Amino acid sequence: MATAHYPETEVGDLHRRLVILRVGLLLVVALLGLRLWHLQIREGPYYRDLSENNRTRQVLLEPARGLIYDRHGVLLANNVPSFSLYVTLEDVKDRELLVKQLTDLLGLDAALVRKKLTAKGSKLLPRKIKDRMTLRDATLVESHRLDLPGVMIQVESQRNYPGGMTAAHILGYVGEISGEQLEKPEFLDLHQGSVVGQYGVEKSYDRHMRGVAGQKNVEVDALGHEKRATVVDRPQAGNDLYLTIDARLQKVAEDLLGEEHGAIVALDPTSGDILAMASRPGFDPNVLSRELTAKQWVEIVQDEGRPLNNRASQGQYPPGSTFKIPMAIAALETKTMTPSSTVFCNGGYQFGKRLYHDWKAGGHGYVDLHNALVHSCDVYFYTVGQRMGIDVMAEFGKDFGLGKATGVELPSERSGIMPSTAWKQKAKNEQWLPGETISAAIGQGYVTVTPLQMASLVGTVANNGVSYRPRLVQAVMDRTTGNLMEIPAVPRGKLSVKPETFRLIKDALADVVTKGTATRAKSSVVTIGGKTGTAQVAALRTGPEESIPKKFRDHAWFVAFAPVESPKIAVAVIGEHMGHGGAAAAPLAKEVIETYMKLAPQVPTVTSDRPSMEGPGRFSNDS
Amino acid sequence: MINRLTEHRELDSFDIRYVALILAILGIGVLSIYSVTYGQRGVGTPYYLKQLIWIGVGAAAFLIMWASDYHHLARFAYPAYAVILVMLVVVLFEGRTSKGAQRWIALGPLSFQPSEFAKLILVLVLAHYYSKAPRVGWLQRVIVPGLLVLPGLLLILKQPDLGSGLSFVAVYAAMLLMVGVRSQALGVILLFSIMLFPFAWEGVWGSLHDYQRQRIMAFVDQDYDPGGKGYHALQSRIAIGSGELLGKGLYGGTQSQLKFLPEGHTDFVFAVFAEEWGFMGVLVLLALFVGLIWLSLEIASKAKDQLGALLAAGIVAMLCFCVVVNIGMTAGMFPIVGIPLPLVSYGGSATIMTMAALGLLLNVKRKRLSLFY
Numbered sequence: 001m002a003t004a005h006y007p008e009t010e011v012g013d014l015h016r017r018l019v020i021l022r023v024g025l026l027l028v029v030a031l032l033g034l035r036l037w038h039l040q041i042r043e044g045p046y047y048r049d050l051s052e053n054n055r056t057r058q059v060l061l062e063p064a065r066g067l068i069y070d071r072h073g074v075l076l077a078n079n080v081p082s083f084s085l086y087v088t089l090e091d092v093k094d095r096e097l098l099v100k101q102l103t104d105l106l107g108l109d110a111a112l113v114r115k116k117l118t119a120k121g122s123k124l125l126p127r128k129i130k131d132r133m134t135l136r137d138a139t140l141v142e143s144h145r146l147d148l149p150g151v152m153i154q155v156e157s158q159r160n161y162p163g164g165m166t167a168a169h170i171l172g173y174v175g176e177i178s179g180e181q182l183e184k185p186e187f188l189d190l191h192q193g194s195v196v197g198q199y200g201v202e203k204s205y206d207r208h209m210r211g212v213a214g215q216k217n218v219e220v221d222a223l224g225h226e227k228r229a230t231v232v233d234r235p236q237a238g239n240d241l242y243l244t245i246d247a248r249l250q251k252v253a254e255d256l257l258g259e260e261h262g263a264i265v266a267l268d269p270t271s272g273d274i275l276a277m278a279s280r281p282g283f284d285p286n287v288l289s290r291e292l293t294a295k296q297w298v299e300i301v302q303d304e305g306r307p308l309n310n311r312a313s314q315g316q317y318p319p320g321s322t323f324k325i326p327m328a329i330a331a332l333e334t335k336t337m338t339p340s341s342t343v344f345c346n347g348g349y350q351f352g353k354r355l356y357h358d359w360k361a362g363g364h365g366y367v368d369l370h371n372a373l374v375h376s377c378d379v380y381f382y383t384v385g386q387r388m389g390i391d392v393m394a395e396f397g398k399d400f401g402l403g404k405a406t407g408v409e410l411p412s413e414r415s416g417i418m419p420s421t422a423w424k425q426k427a428k429n430e431q432w433l434p435g436e437t438i439s440a441a442i443g444q445g446y447v448t449v450t451p452l453q454m455a456s457l458v459g460t461v462a463n464n465g466v467s468y469r470p471r472l473v474q475a476v477m478d479r480t481t482g483n484l485m486e487i488p489a490v491p492r493g494k495l496s497v498k499p500e501t502f503r504l505i506k507d508a509l510a511d512v513v514t515k516g517t518a519t520r521a522k523s524s525v526v527t528i529g530g531k532t533g534t535a536q537v538a539a540l541r542t543g544p545e546e547s548i549p550k551k552f553r554d555h556a557w558f559v560a561f562a563p564v565e566s567p568k569i570a571v572a573v574i575g576e577h578m579g580h581g582g583a584a585a586a587p588l589a590k591e592v593i594e595t596y597m598k599l600a601p602q603v604p605t606v607t608s609d610r611p612s613m614e615g616p617g618r619f620s621n622d623s
Numbered sequence: 624m625i626n627r628l629t630e631h632r633e634l635d636s637f638d639i640r641y642v643a644l645i646l647a648i649l650g651i652g653v654l655s656i657y658s659v660t661y662g663q664r665g666v667g668t669p670y671y672l673k674q675l676i677w678i679g680v681g682a683a684a685f686l687i688m689w690a691s692d693y694h695h696l697a698r699f700a701y702p703a704y705a706v707i708l709v710m711l712v713v714v715l716f717e718g719r720t721s722k723g724a725q726r727w728i729a730l731g732p733l734s735f736q737p738s739e740f741a742k743l744i745l746v747l748v749l750a751h752y753y754s755k756a757p758r759v760g761w762l763q764r765v766i767v768p769g770l771l772v773l774p775g776l777l778l779i780l781k782q783p784d785l786g787s788g789l790s791f792v793a794v795y796a797a798m799l800l801m802v803g804v805r806s807q808a809l810g811v812i813l814l815f816s817i818m819l820f821p822f823a824w825e826g827v828w829g830s831l832h833d834y835q836r837q838r839i840m841a842f843v844d845q846d847y848d849p850g851g852k853g854y855h856a857l858q859s860r861i862a863i864g865s866g867e868l869l870g871k872g873l874y875g876g877t878q879s880q881l882k883f884l885p886e887g888h889t890d891f892v893f894a895v896f897a898e899e900w901g902f903m904g905v906l907v908l909l910a911l912f913v914g915l916i917w918l919s920l921e922i923a924s925k926a927k928d929q930l931g932a933l934l935a936a937g938i939v940a941m942l943c944f945c946v947v948v949n950i951g952m953t954a955g956m957f958p959i960v961g962i963p964l965p966l967v968s969y970g971g972s973a974t975i976m977t978m979a980a981l982g983l984l985l986n987v988k989r990k991r992l993s994l995f996y
Contacts, residue, residue: 014932017801018924021936022917028947029913033906035954039864040902047864051898054861055877220881 057088057218059126060191062156063211066238068171068201070247071273071474077171077202077285079157083138086126087117091150091220101148106130106137109293119192120179128176128193132158132290159195159202159289165282167250169310170243170274170410170472172200173285189213199288199308201241201472204409208476211238240477242484244273252595253278256588261576262555263311263451266592269459269561269570271489272468274408275596277452279311313406313413316448317574320533320581321376322559323397323443325461325505328373330396331384332501339504342366345379349438356382356438359534373508374516376532378442385441390432393440394420399495400457401467402449407490408470416453419446444536451572454559459570461509462529462561464502465495510564513586518558521586526597527564530589532581533557535574553577558585562593569596637689638985644915645685645966645981649678651908652967655896659879659887670888670969677971681978688982692990696983697930700751703744704775710737711778726782736972738779738787743980745775745791746937749798754930764802768795783832786962790944797940801933835960855891858884860955862894870901888969890961894953908967912946919981922988931987938980 039047068077085102092098095117103110108130116129133141138153145151159174175198181187186207190196194213197206214235253264257280266276283300292300300308309315331337347363349356358364358378364371372380385393397403403418417423419440421432439445449457452470460467469490476485509529513521517532535555556578561567571589578584657671714728714737727734749768758764772795780788862878865871874880876898879887887895897905916939923935942965949964951957963970965977 014801014803014929014936015924017803018920018936021797021800021939022920025913025916025920025943028943029909032947032950032954032956033909035951035956036863036897036902036905039860039954040866040897040905041868043864044867044902047861048867050861051865051878051883054858054883055881219877 055219057090057126057220059154059216059218061214061216061233061235062195063213063235064157064237065159065174065195065211066205066209066477066479067240068209069240069242070167070245070250071243071275072246073242074247075162076167076243076247077159077161080160081155082131082158083133083135084131084154084156085129085133085138085141086152086154087129088126088150088152089117089123092117093149098148098151101144102129102151105140105144106133112293125191126152126154130291131156159285161285161289163247163251164286165284166247166254167245167277168200168282168285169279169312170200170245170250170277171285172202172411173198173283173288174202175289176291199411200285200310201243201409203411205241205473205476209238209241211479212236237479239479241473242475242477243472244268244271244275244474245277245472246275246596246599248599249276249592249596250278252276253592254280254282256591257575260578261305261311262574262578263315264571264573264588264592265312265451265455266569266571266596267455267459267470269463269567270466270468272456272459272470273474273489274452274470274472275569276592277310277312277472279309279315281305281307283307310410311451311574311576313408313410313450313452315574316414316416316450317555317557318445318447318535319443319449319454320535320555320557321378321442322454322458322531322533322557322572322581323441323447323449324373324376324381325458325509325531325559326396326400326402327381327384327393327441328369328505328508329461329497329501330388330393331369332504333396333497334388334392336384336387337369339369342368343372343377343380343383345377347379349379349382351382351386351435351438354435370504370508370511373505373531374511376512376517381441382438385437386434390437390440391420391422393437394418394423397447400460401453401492402447402457406450406452406456406470408452409472413452414450416449417446443533451574454557454574455570455572458531458559458561458572459567460495461502461505462567462570464499465497467492467495506564509561513560517582518560518586520582521558521560521590523562523590523594525594526562528560528562528590528593529564530558530560530571530586532586533559534579534581537577550577553579556584557581558589560586560589560593562597569593638918638988641915641918641981641985644911644918645978648908648911648915648966651896651911652892652964652969653678654873655892655899655967656888656969658873658876658899659892659895661874661880673971674969674974677974678978680971681975684975684979685982685985688979689985689989691986693931693934693983693986694990697747697751697754697934700744700747704748704771707737707741707744708774708778711741711775711782714738715778715781726784733971736970738782738784739970739972739976741775741779742787742790742794742941743938743976743983745772745794746798746934746941746980749795750930750933750937753798753802753933754928758802765799768798783835784961785835786948786960789948789960790941790962793944794937794941797944798933798937801936801940855885855959856955859891859894859953862891863897863954866898866901866904868902870897870899870904873899875899890949890959890963890968891953892968893950893964896967897953909950916943916946919984922984922991925991926987927991931990935984935987938984941980942977 064079067075070076087098099110099113099117102108102113113129116127119127141148141151141153161171174195177187177190177192177194177196181196182190182192187196196210197203202209212235215233249266253266253276257264257278261280264276264278265274267274332339344366345358345364347358347361359376363379364375364377367375367377367380371377397418403416405413405415424430424432436445440447456467456470469492471489474487476487478485506529509531510527512518512532513528513530518530521528521530535557537552537554554577556575558573558581559571561570571592573585573589575584575588653671653674656674660670710728714726717728726736726738728737748771752768752771772791776788776791779791858878862876862884865878871877876895878884878898879895884891884894896908919935919939919942923932923939926932926935945962945965948957948960949962952959952962963973966974
C-alpha cells in the first residue's frame with residue numbers, strides 16, 4: 001500500500017546515511033565512556049575525597065573540666081549541662097539572613113553574632129555563637145532548624161561555682177579562649193570556642209583541669225543536619241584539684257570583711273598550706289564564666305573597688321608597724337640591740353632638720369626591745385633603723401620573703417618592694433637619702449608588701465625560721481587513672497636566726513595581744529601572738545579618726561599566729577581605710593583563729609622530706 | 624496457510640532482545656529512583672512505585688503502538704500536531720509551574736507534560752511530510768519543514784524548556800540528514816545561521832531565564848563559585864567521580880542520599896547510578912543503550928518504505944540525542960539543560976512517550992515482516 005514515492009536509490013542513500021549515524025553513535029558513546037573513565041577512574045580518588053568532605057563534619061566534643069574541692073572534699077567548682085548554639089559556616093547559605101534570624105529569634109546582639117561568624121577559623125568546624133541558652137531558646141531553635149541551615153544546638157557542660165562568690169579570687173573563672181591566647185604555644189591543641197581558665201587556679205592549673213577534647217565525625221546532609229555519627233573519639237575529662245583551703249574558714253574570713261575592702265590570709269606555717277584567702281570586694285565567678293556583654297565588662301573593670309583584684313596576693317600596702325617584726329629580729333641578730341638595751345622615747349626622733357613623730361604623742365619613756373614591740377614604739381625602731389642602715393634591713397626583709405613574689409599558684413602575684421640603696425639607684429636612678437631609712441624602719445616610705453607575704457612572714461617567725469612556699473593546691477586527682485597525686489609542700493629552708501631570738505620575739509608578740517596594742521585580739525580559746533600595724537595613707541593626719549574622710553583613713557594591719565606554744569595557723573589581715581590595726585584588724589584575726597581552732601582540723605598535712613633550697617643568704621641547708 | 628505464516632512472522636517481530644534491553648534499562652531506572660528516595664519521608668506514594676505505574680501505562684502504549692499500523696498513524700500526524708500545539712499554548716496560560724518553568728497541564732491529581740509528546744509527534748509529522756511526495760529543492764526540503772518545526776519550538780522555548788527545545792531541533796536536523804540535503808542547501812543553512820547568529824544570540828540569550836544563563840555560565844567556568852551557579856554541575860561531577868570503579872553500592876551514594884545532588888531522581892539520575900555502581904555499572908548501562916539503539920538502527924535500515932525508515936530514524940535520533948546530552952551534562956561535558964535520561968529518569972510523560980516511541984519502532988519492524996508485495 002504505502003509504496004515509496006522515492007526510487008529505490010533514495011532508500012539506498014538512507015541506508016548509507018544510517019551507517020554514518022552508527023559510526024557517529026559509536027564515536028559519541030566512546031567519547032562519553034572516555035569522559036566517565038576520566039571522572040571515575042583517573043580523577044575518582046579526588047572526587048571521592050570531595051564527596052567525603054561534603055558529607056562529614058568534625059564536631060569537637062568538649063571534655064569535662066576537672067572539678068575543684070577544698071581540703072576536706074567540699075565541692076567548689078563543677079560542671080552543669082547547658083545548651084549552646086553552634087554554626088557551621090560551610091552550611092550557611094546567607095550569612096546576613098542568619099544574623100537576622102538569630103537576632104529576631106533569640107534577641108542576640110547582631111554585632112556580636114556577626115563578629116563571631118566572621119572570626120578566623122575553619123568553615124567546616126562548628127563555631128559557638130551562644131552558650132548558656134535557656135531551654136526555651138534551645139527548643140525554639142530546634143523547632144526552626146529547617147529554616148536555619150548550619151545551626152545546631154549542643155548540650156555541653158558549663159562551669160558552675162556552687163559557693164557563688166566564696167573563694168572567687170582563688171578559684172578564678174573560665175572563659176572562651178581569646179584570639180591572643182590561641183596564638184600561644186601552650187594553647188596549641190585548643191581551638192576557637194574552647195573554654196580555658198582566665199583567672200585564679202582555673203588559670204594556673206588550666207593544663208591539668210582542661211582535659212583533652214574528643215572528636216565526633218558526623219555525617220551531615222546538604223543542609224548540615226546531623227544524620228549519624230561515624231567515629232567517636234571520646235573526650236578525656238580534666239583532672240580534679242584539691243585545694244588547701246578550708247571552705248568554712250574561707251567563708252568566715254570573707255564574711256568578717258563584709259562590705260569593707262581588704263584581705264585576710266590564713267596559712268599553716270608548718271606546710272605553707274593556705275587555709276583561707278579572702279579578698280573584698282569580690283565577684284561571682286558564675287557571672288564571669290558566662291558570655292559577658294561589653295557593657296558588663298566595662299562595669300566590672302571600671303568598678304572603683306576593683307573587685308577582680310585579689311588583694312591578698314596582688315594588693316601592695318606599706319606594712320606599717322608589722323614591719324617591726326623583721327626589724328626586731330635584725331636588731332638582735334646584728335647585735336644592733338641586746339634584749340636589755342633601751343632607748344628613751346619622748347614622742348619624737350630628731351634626724352637632721354626633721355622631727356619623726358612617735359604614734360604616742362607623749363612618748364613611751366625608756367623602752368627595751370620587748371616593750372618596743374608590745375607597745376609598738378616608733379622611736380625605738382627609728383633608732384634601730386638609723387643604726388643598722390637600709391641595706392642591712394633590706395637583707396633581712398628579703399630573707400623573710402619581702403620584695404619578691406611568694407610563688408603561690410596564682411596568676412599575676414605582686415612582689416611588693418623591699419627598698420635598698422641599690423634598688424633606689426636602679427628603680428629611680430636616685431641616691432638613697434638617710435631620712436628614708438627612718439621611715440622604712442617602721443614600715444613606711446618605699447616599703448610595700450602583700451598580705452600573703454605578711455602571713456608567710458609571721459608564719460616563718462612562728463615556725464622558728466622554717467618556712468614553706470605558700471600554696472593553694474595540695475593534690476591533683478588524675479581522672480583517667482584515678483590516682484591522687486599529692487603535691488609535696490615546698491620548703492624554703494630555715495633562716496639562720498638563733499632560736500633564742502625567735503623565743504624573745506614570740507614572747508613579745510604574745511604580750512602584744514595580752515597587754516599591748518592588740519588586746520582586742522585576746523582570745524579565751526587559744527593563745528595568740530601578733531603585731532598591729534597602721535599604714536599611713538595621707539601624710540598629715542589631724543583630729544580624731546572619725547572626722548577624716550574614709551578614703552584618707554589609714555589601712556589597719558594585724559598579723560598573728562596561734563597557738564603561741566606550737567603554732568598551727570598564721571594570719572594576716574588588712575582592712576583598707578579601717579584605721580588602727582589594733583582596733584579594726586586584730587578582732588578579725590582573732591575570729592579567724594578561733595574559728596580554725598574550733599573546727600578542730602584533722603589536717604591531712606602533706607609534707608615532704610626533701611626540702612628544696614632556694615638561694616643562699618641566711619638560709620642554711622638543714623636536712 | 625498464508626495467514627498463519629503472516630501471524631507467525633508478526634509475532635517474530637516482537638523481538639525478545641529488544642524488549643529485554645528496554646526492561647533492563649527500565650529496571651536500572653526504577654532501582655536508582657528507589658535508592659535515591661530511600662529513607663526520604665515522602666508524602667504519598669513513593670517515587671519508585673509511581674514510576675512503576677508509569678511504566679505499566681508505558682507498556683500499554685508500547686503494545687498499542689506495536690499492534691497498530693504506522694501508516695494509519697501517519698495520516699493523523701498533522702491533526703495530532705495541531706492538538707499538541709494547542710496544548711502547548713494552554714500550558715503557557717494554565718500550566719503548573721515548577722522551578723520557574725511552566726511545563727505541565729494538570730489532569731486531576733496527575734500532571735502531563737505536552738512537550739514530551741510533542742517530540743514524538745514531530746517525528747511523525749516530519750516522516751509523513753518527507754515520505755508523502757518527493758521533496759526537491761532546498762525550499763521544500765529545508766524551509767517548509769523548518770516552518771513546521773518552528774511554532775512548536777517557539778512555544779516550548781517560551782515555557783521555558785531548553786532541553787525539549789533542543790530535542791526538537793535535533794529531530795529536525797536528524798531528519799534533514801536522513802533525507803539528504805545537497806551541499807548547496809547545507810551551504811545556504813550555514814550562511815543563514817552565520818548571518819543570523821548575532822540576532823539569534825541576542826534573541827536566545829536574552830530570552831533565557833536567569834537560571835539557564837547561570838547554568839551555561841557555570842558550564843563555561845566549571846569551578847567558578849561552586850556554592851552558587853556551578854553547584855549543580857560540581858555536585859554531579861563529584862557524585863559520578865566518587866563512584867570510582869565499583870561504586871559505593873546501593874543506598875551508598877552519599878551525594879544523592881544526603882541531598883547534595885538535587886534532582887537525583889529526575890535529570891540527574893545517571894549521576895546517582897554512576898555513584899552507586901561505579902564505572903562498571905556505567906559501562907553496563909552504556910552497553911544496554913548502545914544495544915537498544917543498534918537494534919533500532921537495524922529496524923530503520925531494514926524498513927521497507929520511506930515512511931517507516933524515516934520514522935525509525937527520527938525516533939532513534941531523538942533517543943540518541945537525549946541519552947548523549949543527559950549523560951554529557953551530568954558528566955560536565957555540556958551545560959545543564961533539562962533533558963531526562965530516557966527510560967531511567969523519573970517522569971510519567973517522558974516514560975510513556977519513550978515507550979510509545981519504541982513500540983512504534985517495533986511496529987515498523989512488524990510491518991516490514993507482514994508486508995507482501
